[in-house]
Amino acid sequence: MPSMSFDAELAVVWPRLRRFAHALARNPADADDLAQMAAEKAFKSFNQFQPGTKFDSWMFRICRTVWIDMTRSGTRRAAHEAPAEAAEAIGFDPRPATEAAIDLKIAMAAMQELPEEQREVVALILVDGFGYREAAEILDQPIGTVSSRLARGRQALLVMLGEG
Amino acid sequence: MTDDEEFFAWLDGELDDDKAAEVEARVRASSELTARAAEHRKLASGLQTAFGLVIESGAPPPSFQSAAVVDFGARAAGREPRPAAFGMPQWAAMAATLALGLLVGNLASRGTYSPVAVDGDHLIAAASLDRSLDTALASAPSEAGVRIGLTFRNAKGGICRSFQDRSVSGLACHDGRQWRIEGLFQGAEGQSQDYRMAAGHDPRLAQLLSQTIAGEPFDEAQERAARDRGWR
Numbered sequence: 001m002p003s004m005s006f007d008a009e010l011a012v013v014w015p016r017l018r019r020f021a022h023a024l025a026r027n028p029a030d031a032d033d034l035a036q037m038a039a040e041k042a043f044k045s046f047n048q049f050q051p052g053t054k055f056d057s058w059m060f061r062i063c064r065t066v067w068i069d070m071t072r073s074g075t076r077r078a079a080h081e082a083p084a085e086a087a088e089a090i091g092f093d094p095r096p097a098t099e100a101a102i103d104l105k106i107a108m109a110a111m112q113e114l115p116e117e118q119r120e121v122v123a124l125i126l127v128d129g130f131g132y133r134e135a136a137e138i139l140d141q142p143i144g145t146v147s148s149r150l151a152r153g154r155q156a157l158l159v160m161l162g163e164g
Numbered sequence: 165m166t167d168d169e170e171f172f173a174w175l176d177g178e179l180d181d182d183k184a185a186e187v188e189a190r191v192r193a194s195s196e197l198t199a200r201a202a203e204h205r206k207l208a209s210g211l212q213t214a215f216g217l218v219i220e221s222g223a224p225p226p227s228f229q230s231a232a233v234v235d236f237g238a239r240a241a242g243r244e245p246r247p248a249a250f251g252m253p254q255w256a257a258m259a260a261t262l263a264l265g266l267l268v269g270n271l272a273s274r275g276t277y278s279p280v281a282v283d284g285d286h287l288i289a290a291a292s293l294d295r296s297l298d299t300a301l302a303s304a305p306s307e308a309g310v311r312i313g314l315t316f317r318n319a320k321g322g323i324c325r326s327f328q329d330r331s332v333s334g335l336a337c338h339d340g341r342q343w344r345i346e347g348l349f350q351g352a353e354g355q356s357q358d359y360r361m362a363a364g365h366d367p368r369l370a371q372l373l374s375q376t377i378a379g380e381p382f383d384e385a386q387e388r389a390a391r392d393r394g395w396r
Binding site (some may be wrong): 036043 | 165166168169173176178203204206207208210211212213214216217218219223224225226227228268341360374
């Protein structure tokens with residue numbers, strides 16, 4: 001892929017990738033680890049990327065795979081011995097200094113309450129704005145499955161977040 | 165597709181025109197469905213606003229092709245710098261430690277001028293780098309091409325500044341007496357004039373910054389005031 005720079009492609013999708021990671025992961029430190037690891041994995045397998053297909057979908061698919069691996073193997077930050085300050089290596093200020101920061105904490109906490117298969121669908125479609133078909137392709141699931149998980153996920157979120 | 169799923173597909177603009185018109189008519193005819201549509205629209209926009217903060221925080225992307233740990237020993241021997249070990253949770257700190265270790269080991273044979281010096285068991289800024297950290301503002305390039313990126317406080321309340329000196333970028337924190345070097349990174353060829361590195365566009369520096377910063381970076385007025393107080 002001589003005409004395509006991985007760094008340039010990644011730079012475009014990176015903000016969305018981090019947001020996706022925050023929607024999946026349990027805290028900002030895990031989310032940043034996840035985005036970082038997904039980027040690394042994608043870089044290593046960039047020769048498998050098909051030119052002409054969508055880089056963002058490919059990147060999100062990799063991120064989701066890494067997330068599943070992290071979840072299954074328990075290699076999230078809390079599960080290994082990280083220095084105390086590492087827990088503070090985060091992309092935003094978690095202290096309730098602003099309304100907005102509270103909102104993100106609450107939104108992340110609510111997402112954590114969803115079963116993983118609903119969380120990933122909500123993260124792709126409601127948070128990122130992927131269409132159902134693209135989300136189904138990223139998740140390698142039938143579109144009907146995606147649509148029913150989305151319905152259940154957003155009902156549950158409305159119960160948790162809707163009263164505000 | 166259940167009625168529920170159809171309702172949400174309509175809300176998300178996923179239905180074809182005929183079907184969408186049908187669902188829309190159904191929603192309009194029912195105050196319950198109308199209220200439900202409003203609730204779910206509000207939920208979706210609330211989620212987008214909350215997670216939108218992640219995007220606004222503007223953390224820079226990692227860079228791969230250009231990532232290389234500065235390896236002063238290899239450089240002195242005329243070899244290429246080796247690529248950074250990448251992707252480990254503490255990789256930036258490890259890379260910084262490695263680079264500093266090599267640097268310290270090599271300083272004795274460095275000759276007269278160096279922008280860093282050894283003080284006990286840590287590195288401090290010296291010469292033009294020290295003067296630039298003391299006096300320069302981010303808005304103005306200082307002498308000898310040293311550029312300042314971000315100024316902020318760390319968790320201990322000390323003031324830290326990121327900098328770029330030719331192709332090397334790094335982070336120094338003031339300990340009340342002098343600027344201690346917390347990290348030093350070699351940029352790729354051709355990046356030497358790229359001012360953005362000092363602002364954290366080098367992924368290793370960015371990682372170190374995010375691990376060190378407590379609160380927000382200083383704005384211009386805070387930076388100037390901190391300089392006038394001697395970085396305390």
